[in-house]
Amino acid sequence: GKSILKVSGKNVVMNRQLPVGLFKDKKSDATAVFTGKKSAIDFWVLDGNEFNIYELKAKNKMVGILTEIFFYSNYMRDVYWHNSLETKQNVKIRNPKKTDRSYNKLCDGIKNITKITGWILADEFHPLITDATDAVINIMNDNGIESELQYNKKQYDLKIDINVHK
Template sequence: MNQNVLTQLQENYHHYAQTHSQPNRNIKLPSTLGIERAGDELRLQLSARSVTANMQTDAAAVEAWAFVLRLWLGKESVRRIVVDWEAPPKPHDGHYERFLYRVAQFQSLFPDWFEVADPRKLAMRRTLTEQSLILNVASGKTTSSPKTTSPEYKLESELIASEPFRRHFGLKAGLVDRQFPVGLFANTVSAKTHVFTGGKSAIDIVGLGEDGRFFIFELEAGGNISVGTLSELLLYTGLIREAAQNPPRIRFGSAKLGSRACVHPHHVQHCTGIAAVMLAENLHPLLEHPELLPALNSAAEARWNCVPGAKPVCFSKALIGDFRKTAKANA
């Protein structure tokens, strides 16, 4: 790792924290992320293990690291970021396919400065070569979560029942739900046709706004603070965006919906737009950059929202404590 990059990153963040009366939190970089700097170019190198890791881990969140590194080091200082990686032994590993999709989606947002060292590595991804991509749906009977004691489950349950939460985002009553499936398959939903990792991938919280927008909430509970929060939000936004566009590039499976589900595929298909929200009790310090949301939204407007048939995407972030304070104040 280039120690100078880490030193400059820490100095720039600490200056921001001091001038904005923020806690001076420790800044670290993943030890498995190779970083080399040459002039105004930054090169990121990932191992085969990193590209097949869970994207919730910082080691795998390459697009999030690329984004925050450029913001905190300065756009004039870093004019280009080139990413490269070691291909895994199994080229169609579900985690790896998801990684390739994420890289391609991020490159579509920021083609002016984010590059892949060897574009051929993206050319054979299944999300590009498969003719029919399918998202699974919440089918069958819904039972209680096996992790009902986990902080994430408790927080999800609290928020979907929270009136202050619903009012803050302008969500329709009865149309807020948790664990909206986004397992990706080829042609049909089955154990043998998954493109990503199985069929259990899900968005933490979703809802339909009074204005018709489809809300995606990527939730981080307690001390689970990760730069990968942004990677997850970008992934889910990309999938929902491609399912919502007209005509859709990704379709929903035809299985019968489960009895608990109150937010359905047709809410995605007929939405007026997509609101993608980072929601946490605490955010990773590098996600606090004041230009993070403007840069995301400017890119979405320029690269995604202008595509014929696209539903407009807008990014935002919020802290959970705000809703709890509102609830206590109104009690």
């Protein structure tokens, strides 16, 4: 079948579960600005100067996949790439350890990115997302910062074979 991910093969860093918590002054439950303990980008790929963020769903055709990828993509643009929230609001990003999940490579490369693409991946999409014209994705892409932030979707076939042995 066709590959879901297309990468250049050069300077590619890929990993999973990037935490997206944001805290005022210090990391604690009481200082959480939004999205706390378990919120994370499902997986991500830093491909040269392009940063791809993926929200993955299986057997879960919710329209909420759009709000998730919208939030995560703008969060990465504002907090990590442009640092606008971090510097203006004295907030702390919930970071994994520098050695976990290639986080150090992401931190090193994020300042050099030129584009973020938020991808929604699912075996089946909600009817509002699956229309032939992709109207919702087109509206999201008409965002005034088209050169920096875009959205896309890809559907995949979910085939799971499970053998249970006694």
